[in-house]
Structure formats: structure tokens, C-alpha cells
Amino acid sequence: MAKANVDQRLKRLRAWVQNYEWGRSGAEAEVARLMALNSGAEIDPNKPYAELWMGTHESGPSILVDDDEQNVGLKLKEWIEKNPNVLGVKVLEKWGSHLPFLFKVLSVGKALSIQAHPDKEMAKELHKMKPNLYKDDNHKPEMALAITDFTALSGFISLQELKQVLEGVPEIIEMVGIASAKEVMDIQEQDVANADKVKSALRSVFTQLMSASKEMTEKAVSKLKRRLLIESQLRRLREKEELVLGLEKQYPGDIGLLSAFFLNYVRLKAGEALYLAANEPHAYLSGDCIECMATSDNVVRAGLTPKHRDVQTLCSMLTYNPGYPEILSGLPLSSYITRYLPPFDEFEVDRCVLPKGSSTVFPAVPGPSIFLALAGEGTLKTGCWEGIVTEGDVMFEAANTEITITATATELQIYRAGINSRFFHGL
Numbered sequence: 001m002a003k004a005n006v007d008q009r010l011k012r013l014r015a016w017v018q019n020y021e022w023g024r025s026g027a028e029a030e031v032a033r034l035m036a037l038n039s040g041a042e043i044d045p046n047k048p049y050a051e052l053w054m055g056t057h058e059s060g061p062s063i064l065v066d067d068d069e070q071n072v073g074l075k076l077k078e079w080i081e082k083n084p085n086v087l088g089v090k091v092l093e094k095w096g097s098h099l100p101f102l103f104k105v106l107s108v109g110k111a112l113s114i115q116a117h118p119d120k121e122m123a124k125e126l127h128k129m130k131p132n133l134y135k136d137d138n139h140k141p142e143m144a145l146a147i148t149d150f151t152a153l154s155g156f157i158s159l160q161e162l163k164q165v166l167e168g169v170p171e172i173i174e175m176v177g178i179a180s181a182k183e184v185m186d187i188q189e190q191d192v193a194n195a196d197k198v199k200s201a202l203r204s205v206f207t208q209l210m211s212a213s214k215e216m217t218e219k220a221v222s223k224l225k226r227r228l229l230i231e232s233q234l235r236r237l238r239e240k241e242e243l244v245l246g247l248e249k250q251y252p253g254d255i256g257l258l259s260a261f262f263l264n265y266v267r268l269k270a271g272e273a274l275y276l277a278a279n280e281p282h283a284y285l286s287g288d289c290i291e292c293m294a295t296s297d298n299v300v301r302a303g304l305t306p307k308h309r310d311v312q313t314l315c316s317m318l319t320y321n322p323g324y325p326e327i328l329s330g331l332p333l334s335s336y337i338t339r340y341l342p343p344f345d346e347f348e349v350d351r352c353v354l355p356k357g358s359s360t361v362f363p364a365v366p367g368p369s370i371f372l373a374l375a376g377e378g379t380l381k382t383g384c385w386e387g388i389v390t391e392g393d394v395m396f397e398a399a400n401t402e403i404t405i406t407a408t409a410t411e412l413q414i415y416r417a418g419i420n421s422r423f424f425h426g427l
Contacts, residue, residue, distance in 0.1 A: 010397055013395065013396055015054050016060035016061060017031060017041075019050060020051065021110070023050025023108070023110075024048065024107040026044065033392075037390070038392040038393065051291075052105040053103075054102075054370050054417075055103055058077075080098075081097050085398075087399060090366055098295065099368060103291075103417040104291040105290055105291070106144070108285065108286050108287055111283055111284070111285045113307065114304050115282065115301045116279055117142065117278055119139050123136070123140075124137040126313070139296060140278070141278055143276070143291065143344075143349065144284065144291050145351065145415075146273070148288045150267075152284045153263040153283045153285065154282040155324070156263060156322045162205075166205075171221075175220050183205065198320075203320050206318075206320070209255070209262075210302055217254070218253040221248065221257050221258065222253070228244070239265060240265055247260060247285075255302070256283070259302075260283075271330065271338070273327070273342075274325055275342035275344075277344075279319045280319060336358065338352075341422065342420070346420065349416065352416070354376075354406070354407035354413075354414070356409065365399065365421065369397040369417065370396055371395045373412070375411070375412070376412035377389065377407075377408060377409050379408060380405050389405065
């Protein structure tokens with residue numbers, strides 16, 4: 001943001017890029033564009049750009065730039081540890097001298113794995129048992145806020161939809177067996193109120209599916225693909241069927257193609273958000289988004305991935321709560337700022353769209369914030385200091401700091417991540 005830090009309550013950051021293979025390639029990736037603007041790095045047209053990280057996680061730490069000689073090149077984490085008061089009293093009391101959230105931009109060119117994130121108790125256990133796979137002991141609730149059209153799989157479909165899947169996708173019956181399928185089909189309308197019965201049946205059928213051998217899976221996927229291609233000549237395929245055929249081109253013969261039938265297909269428009277609690281299955285499929293989460297990189301994967309799969313852990317940890325996920329449209333704080341409040345203490349996200357010539361104030365809050373300028377340019381003022389803000393700029397803001405932002409030459413889009421305001425109000 002500001003090209004020099006005179007006010008010590010603000011620190012300009014260089015973000016970290018992750019080049020995971022599912023990222024979009026070269027300049028078509030929003031992550032690549034922001035990286036080039038943020039750091040001056042050249043974009044490799046043949047390289048995938050998946051995630052831009054803004055925070056203190058050791059797997060992708062942000063670095064202080066344009067600072068005094070004592071701090072230049074210092075990791076944000078190290079600077080916070082030297083200056084813990086920038087986090088605010090309540091944050092220090094709860095999380096110590098650690099920034100509790102990780103802020104990201106994602107450019108999804110290829111489906112991410114079908115995965116879930118562990119709760120705190122399981123995260124500690126997994127980190128202790130397999131530290132090479134699960135590199136920290138924290139939980140990872142998260143929220144994706146779409147900045148383009150964005151698609152994902154999230155949570156289990158309803159019991160009624162699951163029965164339709166078992167009736168309409170014979171390849172799944174072959175995989176899970178008649179007994180497991182019958183356990184689901186035999187649940188009557190009056191039994192739906194018995195959540196444990198529904199969850200038990202769903203756990204049984206999903207675990208059977210995910211535990212199938214590679215040979216059986218490849219055979220079932222081949223039959224499914226052949227059947228759908230034939231039926232597409234006779235009828236219009238359903239949305240999920242078309243999705244699975246598309247995913248098959250990315251991950252041929254993968255169990256994730258069949259498990260996709262069990263999950264809700266979610267389409268977000270720009271400005272809509274989806275939050276994901278611990279132990280809920282999901283997979284991002286396409287598009288660009290802002291993402292925020294508790295500071296963790298723990299992922300348990302089981303499908304649509306070349307990475308390590310931990311099927312047993314995934315199937316044992318899921319909540320098996322059926323139903324469509326809640327979509328957040330945000331709460332308007334002013335004419336220009338919309339707030340997205342997930343049910344997690346660690347974070348919230350503000351989206352600010354300022355028309356040219358307009359100004360807005362981000363009031364002082366009792367915790368730290370990270371700001372990202374996604375597009376446009378303007379000025380940023382705090383106290384008696386003022387600087388320039390341009391797209392690609394990233395800034396850490398200390399607790400109890402008020403910022404005034406003005407869009408000058410063009411519309412200015414700013415995203416802010418901070419501690420969930422409900423945490424400070426005891427809600």
C-alpha cells in the first residue's frame with residue numbers, strides 16, 4: 001500500500017505465492033497478477049499460480065518491506081513477536097503473540113481435492129502422529145468469498161437427494177453394496193428427525209465408497225462415463241452429471257468422481273461467501289476467491305488429488321450433517337463496506353468498493369487487520385500521515401488504528417481480514 005512506512009502502526013508486506021498444480025496458469029491467474037504488482041516478480045506463463053498468502057504461517061510467511069533498516073526483510077511473525085502489543089490486549093490474552101488468521105487469494109484452474117480440516121483436538125493428535133503430513137496443531141475453519149463466479153462442492157446432500165443418487169447412479173450401488181444402500185433407502189420420513197440414524201447410514205455408505213479398491217473404482221468410473229455419454233445423446237444430463245464428466249477429464253478413474261454425487265454443488269457469484277467448519281467435506285472447483293481461515297495448513301484429503309490420501313482419517317472425522325450450506329451475502333456496514341461474519345472467533349472479512357472520488361473510514365478495532373488492494377488506486381490516511389494505495393498492495397494494521405481510504409483515479413476495491421468482531425463483544 002503506502003510506499004513508505006512513516007506510521008509504525010502500518011506495515012507494508014510482501015505476500016507469499018504457492019504454485020500448487022491446481023492453480024491457473026500464467027497471467028490468467030488473479031494470484032499471478034497480484035503477485036507481480038505486490039513484489040515486482042515476473043509472471044511465468046507456464047507456471048500455475050494457486051494461492052497468495054498474507055499472514056504469519058511458516059509455510060508461506062509475509063515479509064516486511066519499505067521499512068527502516070532494522071526491520072527490512074523481517075518476517076511479519078518475527079516483527080509481531082517483538083511488538084506483541086500490535087495485536088491488542090484481548091487477542092494477546094486468547095492467542096498469545098500469534099496472528100490467529102491467515103488471509104489468501106485463490107485462483108482455481110483445476111478442482112482441489114475432496115478434503116476436510118480437523119478440529120483442534122484432532123489437529124493436535126494428527127500433528128503428533130504425522131508431523132510430516134500435518135504440520136501444525138491448529139484447527140482450520142475457513143471462508144471463501146467469491147471475486148468471480150466460483151464453484152465448489154460443500155457438505156453432504158439431503159437424505160432425499162441421497163436416495164435419488166442411489167436410485168439413479170447404479171455404479172455407486174455396485175461400489176457400496178446393496179446392504180449399505182438399503183440402510184439409506186429404508187429410512188422413512190418419520191425417521192428423518194432421528195439425526196443419529198441418518199448420520200450412521202450416511203457414514204456407512206460414504207465410507208464403503210471411499211474405501212473401495214483402485215481397480216474397482218476405475219472400473220465403476222469407466223462404466224459411469226460410458227453410460228453418461230450414451231445417455232447424453234438421449235436426454236439432457238443433470239448438472240451434477242455434467243460436472244462429474246468435466247472432473248473426469250482432470251482426474252480420470254478417481255474415487256472423487258463418484259463421491260461428488262454425495263456433496264452439494266455450490267455456485268457463488270462475486271460478493272457471496274461460503275464458510276466451512278471443521279470436519280466438513282468440500283472441494284473448490286473453479287474461479288477466483290478471497291479466502292480467510294484460522295492460521296493452519298492442515299488438510300485431510302481423500303479424492304481428486306495426486307497428493308497423499310488419508311481415507312480412513314477423513315471418513316472417521318466427518319460430521320455427516322446433511323443439507324445445503326449457508327451462503328453469506330454480507331452485512332452492509334456503510335454504503336461502501338460489506339462485512340462477512342462466519343461463526344468463528346479467529347476472523348471476519350470486509351469488502352470495500354469505493355467509487356472514484358469517494359472516501360470511507362475503517363474504524364479502529366481492538367485487534368489487528370490485514371488489508372489487500374485488489375483493484376484501483378487511492379490514498380490511505382491514519383492520524384497525521386497519508387500515503388498512496390495501489391492494486392496489489394498488502395498492509396498489516398495494528399490494533400486500535402483508524403484508517404481513512406479515498407479512491408482517486410479509479411474505483412478502488414479493498415479487502416480487509418481481521419478478528420471476528422463478535423469475539424470482542426462477547427457474542
